[in-house]
Amino acid sequence: MSQYEEDLHLIWGEQVSLLQVKDVTHHYTARKLFKWKAPSKQVLSNVSFSIEEGACLGMLGPSGAGKSTLGKVMLGLERPQSGQIFFQGHDLYKAEQSIRRKIRRDLQAVFQDSYSSVNPRMTAEQIIAEPLENYERLTIAEQKRTIIELLERVGLTEEDLTKYPHQFSGGQLQRINIARAVSLKPKLIVLDESVSSLDMVTQTLILDLLKELKNDFGMSYFFITHDLKAVYQLSDTLGVLDHGQLTGLYEKDRFLKSDHPVVKEMKRSILAEHPRFRSIGTRALQQ
Amino acid sequence: MGTEQSTVLQVRDLHVQVHNQKGNSTIVQGINFELKRGQVLGLIGESGCGKTVTSMSILQTLDPKTTKVEGSIALRGRELNGLAEQDMRKIRGKDIAYIMQNPMNAFTPVFTIGQQMIESIRSHTSFSKKQAKELATEALHHVNLPHPAKLLHSYPFQLSGGMLQRVMIAIAACLEPAVLIADEPTTALDVFNQKTVLKYLDGLRSEFGTAILLISHDLGVIAEMADEVAVMQNGRIVENGDVFQLFDEPKHDYTKKLLSARLTLPMDQLAT
């Protein structure tokens, strides 16, 4: 934000963007007993961007670029060494407990590993009920009805209410995670490699589901992934995170045409859609 | 071309049953396929369709107490199903190599890469430690891993997934296997590494004539590398044929479903 925008923000008190990441820097310090200056690993450096309401930002980058750390910082799970996260105008890490609790409900997440994201001892109903119990004052019957509606919305059935996580496949469990995430109709959902562990067919189904939900509820997404094809389905804007730095931010249409080296490498790495486009194997095109 | 299209591995009527508390249930049945020298057979299907079970039955690593493997698995004419464990051990790694999905699981965390590579090489050949080390260094160089000599002293956790997969391929290259089973070799890697790993995998084929059974749920992997494709659904092969034919004229409904479920990028924008 420029100084002018910052002042505007203070005067009017309303957020310029739904979510704003400002100059976030973070590193992990290795704790060593007898060394004063422990070597630290720089994970994020001066990352700044914003997400508007209803928009979807995809964050690409190779493994180790700092994408997951960025996700955790944005969700309020890990305090960055320096920099700020503004959600709905409030500083996520400096706000009072009551405000934090209030804005929590609008900031949800779906993680990569669907199994470790749920308590293995809770039924599907209990898993989805948790956010509802924390924020809504529903009667038991109303809550159950809401949960059934959510399950059906994500493509599961009422019978799945009493099942445990180990009885579901990875794809089905991810749907439950999504149901839980949208139960409070949040403004922003962080999707951290949410489809990367699923097979091709399931990936497509889940991405379609996410598209529908976005239209239904008008949510924003922050989609962290290394998969260009997946991120293209959902995002309006695409960013590239490389070695902890945000090195490019593009509108979807211009992304593939850009000169950015990471983008170019990504394009080179895309696997062929049809054998006649292949660059490996017998009967391959000459490179 | 000059290379004979001889069959290296032949699987006939493979039928695997598992015995659990409720009785016997069939995991795969009626599996027939052949691996020819220097060719890649792609095995595609959703998770849980039996792809991994098939590969494990070829390697005879299924638990004999709970699973029953029927049918014929012939490696260059020699029957593998029911073969004694000590004979099978000589075959695993040397004649049939295996590359698994999560490369981190393939290595012991407490020994260095070098120690594990050298041990693999020496257990199947009569090389001395020094010779094995040289061979390993050469192989690592071949898959373009930086500073091979230094890499040998590293531990598995110090390398990324993509690098570890290349180390696996390097080990296979040292042993020049007749057959290589690659079980979802790129699934755990990010897109930047996938093509590279596939390239080196293909290198084994072109250099040593290794027959590759490439298992994946990703059609892109199949499109890049396979010569023939077998489509698996619920433990059976529902369609197989030449890869071009499969993509152009899929016959089975399930194949059509797989092909239509792919994510695409606008092709016009891809061309730089």
Next chain:
Amino acid sequence: MISIRKIFKGPKVIAICTIILTVLLIIAVFAPWIAPHHPADVHLVYKLQPPSWTFPLGTDHLGRCNLSRLLYGARISLGFAMLIFISSLVIGLIIGTISGYKGGWIDQLLMRCCDGVMAFPNLILVLGLVGIFGPGLPQVIVALMLVQWVYYARIFRGMVLSLKEENFIAAAKINGSSQWKIIKQHIIPNVLPPLVVIGTLEMGWAIMDISAMSFLGLGVQPPAAEWGAMIHEGKSYIRTNPELMIYPGLMIMVVVVTFNLLGEALSDQYGVKRR
């Protein structure tokens, strides 16, 4: 081919062990109604008698009914072993969970306390308490409790530490759950089940400990009937009436072995339940 190991696994074993333990529990609770005589009733006229209709298992050196003493002994052994186990488990659970979840200086402080307590072998602690208060069952129980909780605290802390990193804990925080709700709903239910298994093994040890202390004369005081104490009293008559030692010894063995078998069978069973 039936392997020996296989005989001792599986739901059948769990069922049999549970039946045996339930019988023991019934004996312990209903001892006053089942036992033919009061365990402290002395009949010097009938001392050291072989089994008869009046005294089904004979009498000891003071003419007390052996059977009645065994039945009443179950109350002390089982009852107090359970008391020690549950109280040290609860203390260990509270301390271990707080220590593991909060981390930081609380964790350090509590763990250093644990280290301090662990330095005491329980025998020394009992002797210390006995020295101050004189011998008695309460001293033994308190001492065993004080030493046992540390073991549980460490186990719980370790489990909580690894649970904390799980994604579903992060998800619970994102869903707005408070710290206490997370501990109650997510941490504790995932930490307790393995303890049921460890607990059955621990019960065996607790019974052994009580009996050992009583055998040494530090715990239960006469005329109370407790298996360890009975062995202690019976050892003078080992040449003439070995049954005075054998009966209580057998009881201890049966109970401890049953608990151990149950614990091992449960641990096999539980390995399957988790994904």
